[in-house]
Amino acid sequence: MLDVTTAYEHGPTVEATEQELSPVLPCEVRGLCFAAGGSPLIDKIDLTLGAGGVTMIMGPNGAGKSVFIRLLHGMLEPTAGEIHWGGRPLDEETRKRQAMVFQTPVLLRRSVEANIAFALRLHGEGGRARCAEMLEEAGLSNKSSQPARLLSGGERQRLAIARALAADPDVLFLDEPTASLDPASVQLIEEIVFSARDRGVKIIFITHDIGQARRLGDDVVFMHRGRIMERAPTPRFFDKPSSREAKDYLAGRIVL
Amino acid sequence: MQDFGHAFSLAFQLMWAADPDLMEIIGLSLRVSLTAMTISCAIALPIGAALGMIRFRGRGAAIILLNALMGLPPVVVGLCVYLMLSRAGPMGWLGLLYTPTAMIIAQSILITPIIAALSRQVIEDLHAEYAEQFRSMCVPTRTAIAALLWDARYSLLTVALAGFGRAVAEVGAVIIVGGNIDHLTRVMTTAIALETSKGDLSLALALGMVLLLIALVINAGVMAVRMTAARFAYA
Numbered sequence: 133m134l135d136v137t138t139a140y141e142h143g144p145t146v147e148a149t150e151q152e153l154s155p156v157l158p159c160e161v162r163g164l165c166f167a168a169g170g171s172p173l174i175d176k177i178d179l180t181l182g183a184g185g186v187t188m189i190m191g192p193n194g195a196g197k198s199v200f201i202r203l204l205h206g207m208l209e210p211t212a213g214e215i216h217w218g219g220r221p222l223d224e225e226t227r228k229r230q231a232m233v234f235q236t237p238v239l240l241r242r243s244v245e246a247n248i249a250f251a252l253r254l255h256g257e258g259g260r261a262r263c264a265e266m267l268e269e270a271g272l273s274n275k276s277s278q279p280a281r282l283l284s285g286g287e288r289q290r291l292a293i294a295r296a297l298a299a300d301p302d303v304l305f306l307d308e309p310t311a312s313l314d315p316a317s318v319q320l321i322e323e324i325v326f327s328a329r330d331r332g333v334k335i336i337f338i339t340h341d342i343g344q345a346r347r348l349g350d351d352v353v354f355m356h357r358g359r360i361m362e363r364a365p366t367p368r369f370f371d372k373p374s375s376r377e378a379k380d381y382l383a384g385r386i387v388l
Numbered sequence: 389m390q391d392f393g394h395a396f397s398l399a400f401q402l403m404w405a406a407d408p409d410l411m412e413i414i415g416l417s418l419r420v421s422l423t424a425m426t427i428s429c430a431i432a433l434p435i436g437a438a439l440g441m442i443r444f445r446g447r448g449a450a451i452i453l454l455n456a457l458m459g460l461p462p463v464v465v466g467l468c469v470y471l472m473l474s475r476a477g478p479m480g481w482l483g484l485l486y487t488p489t490a491m492i493i494a495q496s497i498l499i500t501p502i503i504a505a506l507s508r509q510v511i512e513d514l515h516a517e518y519a520e521q522f523r524s525m526c527v528p529t530r531t532a533i534a535a536l537l538w539d540a541r542y543s544l545l546t547v548a549l550a551g552f553g554r555a556v557a558e559v560g561a562v563i564i565v566g567g568n569i570d571h572l573t574r575v576m577t578t579a580i581a582l583e584t585s586k587g588d589l590s591l592a593l594a595l596g597m598v599l600l601l602i603a604l605v606i607n608a609g610v611m612a613v614r615m616t617a618a619r620f621a622y623a
Contacts, residue, residue, distance in 0.1 A: 227526050254525060
C-alpha cells in the first residue's frame with residue numbers, strides 16, 4: 133500500500149508560522165482501521181497532516197471519506213490503529229480545538245444569532261460583538277434574529293460554518309458542505325473557508341467537485357474502498373494522478 | 389328530562405352570577421392543579437430529558453417502568469399518600485392530611501410519570517437530530533439537557549398541559565387525601581361527586597361545564613402557541 137507520508141513531497145502552499153504552534157497539529161494516523169457489520173470501511177490508513185492549509189479529501193461514493201474524518205474527529209472509535217494529534221492520542225481537549233460541519237447542517241431551533249451564541253458560550257466566550265462579527269463574516273448580519281430553520285440551504289450551511297468557527301478551532305472538518313448548493317452559495321462558502329485558512333485554521337474538506345478542489349486545495353487525499361490511494365499537492369494530483377483509481381475518477385469513469 | 393333542563397339553567401345562572409362558592413371551588417382547583425403541574429414539571433422534565441438522551445444499563449427497564457406508572461390508579465396513589473400523611477404514618481408529624489398541600493402531593497405523584505414519559509419521547513426525538521452535532525461540539529451532558537429542554541419547549545408545553553388536564557380532572561386521590569371539606573379542600577371534581585350524590589345537579593353541572601371550558605381554553609391556547617411556533621419555525 134502507498135505510504136502517503138513519504139509520497140507527499142511538498143507541504144501546503146500556505147506558509148503559516150503561527151499554525152506550526154498549534155498544539156494539536158500535526159495529525160499522525162497509523163494503521164487506522166474501522167469496520168462496521170463485519171465490513172472494513174477504513175483499511176490500514178497511514179497519513180500525516182501538517183499544520184495549516186486546506187486538505188481536500190476526494191474519492192467515489194463509499195470510499196470511506198466521511199467515516200475517515202469522523203474517526204479523525206473522534207466521533208467514531210477505530211477498530212485498530214492510532215490517531216495522534218500534536219503527538220498525543222485524541223482526547224477531549226484536542227476535540228475541543230476541532231470543529232465539524234456536516235453535509236446537512238444541524239441547526240438549533242433558535243434564532244440565527246442564538247445558534248452562534250450557543251457555540252460561543254460553550255467555549256466560555258460571549259458578547260454580542262463577537263456574535264455580530266461571526267454573522268458579518270458569514271454574510272448573515274441582516275438575518276440575526278430570524279429563526280435558523282427559515283434560512284435557505286446556502287444560508288444554513290454558512291451559519292453552520294460560522295458556528296463551527298465561533299469555537300475558534302485549530303482544525304475544521306467540512307463534509308461536503310457545498311453539495312446541492314447554487315454557485316453563488318458555493319462561492320460565499322469558499323470565501324469563508326479561505327478566510328479561515330488565512331487565519332491559520334487547518335481545513336480538511338471533503339468534496340466531489342473537481343473545480344472546487346482545484347480552487348481550494350493545497351493538497352488532495354484520494355480515497356477508494358477505505359484506503360488512501362494517493363496524496364499529492366493539488367496541481368500535481370490533477371495534472372498527473374499516479375493511481376489508476378484517481379485517473380479513472382478524474383476522467384469520469386467508474387472507479388473499480 | 390325537565391329536571392335536566394332546569395339543572396342546566398341553574399348552572400348557567402350560577403356561572404353568570406359568579407357564585408362565590410363556585411368561584412372558590414374553581415380557584416382552589418386551579419391553584420392545586422397548577423401547583424402540582426409546576427412541581428411535576430420541575431421533577432419530570434429533567435428525568436424525561438435524561439432518559440431521552442443518556443444511554444445506560446437498565447434504561448429500557450426504566451422506560452417501561454415509567455410508561456407503566458402513567459397508568460397509576462388515582463385511588464391507590466391517594467391511599468398511599470393518605471398512609472404517609474396520616475397521624476400514624478411516617479410523615480404524620482407534618483399535619484398535612486386534609487389540606488390542599490396533601491392534594492398537591494397526590495396530584496404531583498400522579499402526573500409526574502405522565503410528564504416524564506411524554507417528555508422523554510419528545511426529547512429523544514430531538515436528541516436524535518442534535519446528537520451528532522452535540523458530540524462534535526463536545527457539549528457537556530448538562531448543557532445538552534438544558535438545550536434540548538429549551539429547544540423542545542413548545543412540545544413540552546403540550547406535555548405539561550396534558551399533565552395539568554389529568555390533575556384537574558382527577559377525583560380519586562384528592563377525595564381521599566383532601567377529604568372534600570367545604571371551604572378548605574373542596575375542588576371541582578370532588579364537588580361534582582358530592583353534589584351528584586346529593587341530587588343537586590345544577591352545581592354539579594356548572595362545575596362540569598367549567599371543567600370542560602377549562603379543557604377547551606387550555607387546548608386552544610396550546611394549539612395557538614404551537615401554530616405560532618411552527619409559523620416561526622421554532623417547533
